[in-house]
Amino acid sequence: MSPSELCAKPPNTTLCPYTLQEGAADSKKRSNDDASDSQYWRYDVSKRQKNGSDGEKLCFKFVCSGSCPRGESCHFQHNAEAREQCRRGVCLDLIIKGKCEKGPECSYKHEFQDLSVQRKPRSENANRSKECWFCLSSPSVESHLIVSVGESFYCALPKGSLVDDHILIIPIEHLPNTLALSPEGESELSRYQNGLRNCYKSQGNDAVFFELVSKRVSHANLQVVPVPSSRARLLPNIFSLAAEKLGFKLVTKKSASYSSSQKETRVLDDASDTSP
Structure with missing residues (x-):
């Protein structure tokens, strides 16, 4: 058979049931973008996003570091006020979710700061997420x-x-x-x-x-x-001997606040430390 005969449609040909419908490509592209956005929140410690459209959700990367590699293409909100609240030590869960489940155990502020008050000179802990070696959102990681x-x-x-x-x-x-x-x-x-x-x-x-x-x-x-x-x-004795050579004593601290994963760990402290 000639090439033209091979390419010719038989007279009883019906329409393909899988014909690409108009708008399907855009829908698929949007689906991929949504999946990417969801993955982008992988390191959000809140583990869940706020309700609302993408434009109403805060960009975790921007709030933590003050910048976002997506720039204007990011589907989340780059809120400068939220970023400033984070810089002033406000709890990230409070900023992102509106509440913190840790309560009194959380070491960060649970009240939004008055941004009209001039910020104190930058301390050593400023921009901790950006400068911290261990924060996954830090460019230094x-x-x-x-x-x-x-x-x-x-x-x-x-x-x-x-x-x-x-x-x-x-x-x-x-x-x-x-x-x-x-x-x-x-x-x-x-x-x-x-x-x-x-x-x-x-x-x-x-x-x-x-x-x-x-x-x-x-x-x-x-x-x-x-x-x-x-x-x-032999480790407990070795630790104690090493401490004595350095001029201090290691003691075991008893506390009911330690988690079960810490129960078999000896919490050691410098017994000679009298600082507050």
Whole structure:
């Protein structure tokens, strides 16, 4: 058969039931944009967006850092007042959702600030999300070191490992420590810890978790290092001896406020510290 005969339609040909309808392409494109926008909210610690159209929702990236890589193409609102409230220490959940579920346990302000009052000179904690090494929204974050991202926490390799397979468990939210977590955050932290324990156990090691809780630490990072199982039981004595050589004593602090994922962790403090 000739090419023209092969291309000719038979006389009894019917219309294709899958003919592309007008506007279907635009609908599909919009669907893809919506999916992209939903993914863009991946690091919103509120876990859910506010009701309303896209134009009424606040852009989490802009509120945290003051800039958005999408620019004018972003479907969310770049509200300068919301950004300024964030800079003045107002709780992000309060700004984004209108409420904070942590209540008194939240370390940020739960009242909107009077923007007509001149802001005090910039402090060391200004623009914390933008300058913080551990905030995923920060341009300074070392994204190539991230190995796993969950809902409330992510795992990353440290810039300078103490030993091989040294891991950091870091909250996505800008929290000063991991001692007071939401039930969801506590559950996810436990899953990360158990996963690392099993990983180290397969290599003949025990997992050791430690964290520095200090006013100088603005974003928590839980350190995880493997120690040979045969030597793990010696660690408490080794820590105590090392502290004595440095002139202070380590004590175990008892508190009912620690989450269940922290119950088997010895909380160590400098007993000689008398500062307020």
